[in-house]
Amino acid sequence: MSVPPATQLHLAPAAEDFASAGDEEMSILEVGTHNPPSVNRIPPELLLQIFAHFDPPASDSTAHLSPTCTTASLRACANVCKRWNNVATRLLWRRPRVYDITRFNKLVTVAEGMWLGDCGSAKGKGKEPEHQTDMPANYKPVQTTYQYATFLAHLSLSPTLPEPSRHNSLLSSHLSRLLSIPSLNLTTLDISFCKGISNYTLQKCAYSLRHLTSLNLAGGGRSEICVIRLARECASTLRRLGLGWNEG
Numbered sequence: 001m002s003v004p005p006a007t008q009l010h011l012a013p014a015a016e017d018f019a020s021a022g023d024e025e026m027s028i029l030e031v032g033t034h035n036p037p038s039v040n041r042i043p044p045e046l047l048l049q050i051f052a053h054f055d056p057p058a059s060d061s062t063a064h065l066s067p068t069c070t071t072a073s074l075r076a077c078a079n080v081c082k083r084w085n086n087v088a089t090r091l092l093w094r095r096p097r098v099y100d101i102t103r104f105n106k107l108v109t110v111a112e113g114m115w116l117g118d119c120g121s122a123k124g125k126g127k128e129p130e131h132q133t134d135m136p137a138n139y140k141p142v143q144t145t146y147q148y149a150t151f152l153a154h155l156s157l158s159p160t161l162p163e164p165s166r167h168n169s170l171l172s173s174h175l176s177r178l179l180s181i182p183s184l185n186l187t188t189l190d191i192s193f194c195k196g197i198s199n200y201t202l203q204k205c206a207y208s209l210r211h212l213t214s215l216n217l218a219g220g221g222r223s224e225i226c227v228i229r230l231a232r233e234c235a236s237t238l239r240r241l242g243l244g245w246n247e248g
Contacts, residue, residue, distance in 0.1 A: 218244040
């Protein structure tokens with residue numbers, strides 16, 4: 001049974017056919033075979049714009065739903081190839097969703113992995129790292145592909161954490177570890193009604209929040225001293241500050 005001409009155009013020619021083919025049709029097939037797929041020629045900047053549609057802004061009503069609703073598409077894109085992974089991972093980490101204390105601990109552990117590895121190397125050479133953390137002596141950092149902390153720009157704990165988690169004291173220690181990473185450059189922090197985060201932790205880590213443009217401290221029982229300390233550090237960059245439902 002002969003193959004229709006229209007179908008023959010989709011057949012991949014054998015390698016030896018290219019050497020003897022001189023007609024225009026085979027030349028077109030040859031060019032198409034050697035060029036990379038069009039999807040691999042999309043610039044990263046354009047991929048970033050496309051993938052951003054899978055990452056709803058914080059003002060969107062769907063931005064803080066379950067992970068299946070908000071991040072499933074981006075995670076699928078990250079599994080396509082290395083180029084897509086690079087772009088999708090940056091978006092996933094730019095504004096991570098934290099749904100419980102355990103996940104927040106995992107996020108912090110991954111974010112500090114590469115930096116703590118460098119600290120361990122410095123100690124091995126007899127040098128003291130520039131920043132100290134409260135990690136146990138037997139703690140082993142996670143080996144990571146990216147410097148994830150450099151991607152993180154927006155951290156909103158209140159919209160996704162349930163009330164018991166917002167009042168958990170572990171929240172304070174995890175946040176302290178995250179803010180101790182030198183490469184972190186947060187611009188937005190929402191810890192409203194997170195009473196598990198102590199005023200002492202915020203005062204201790206105030207310098208790490210100096211690049212913030214938006215800070216929400218509403219309902220967290222923040223003291224006047226704590227607010228003043230944070231305001232001084234963020235004075236040159238802060239544009240939005242939430243202080244409602246705080247005593248005094």
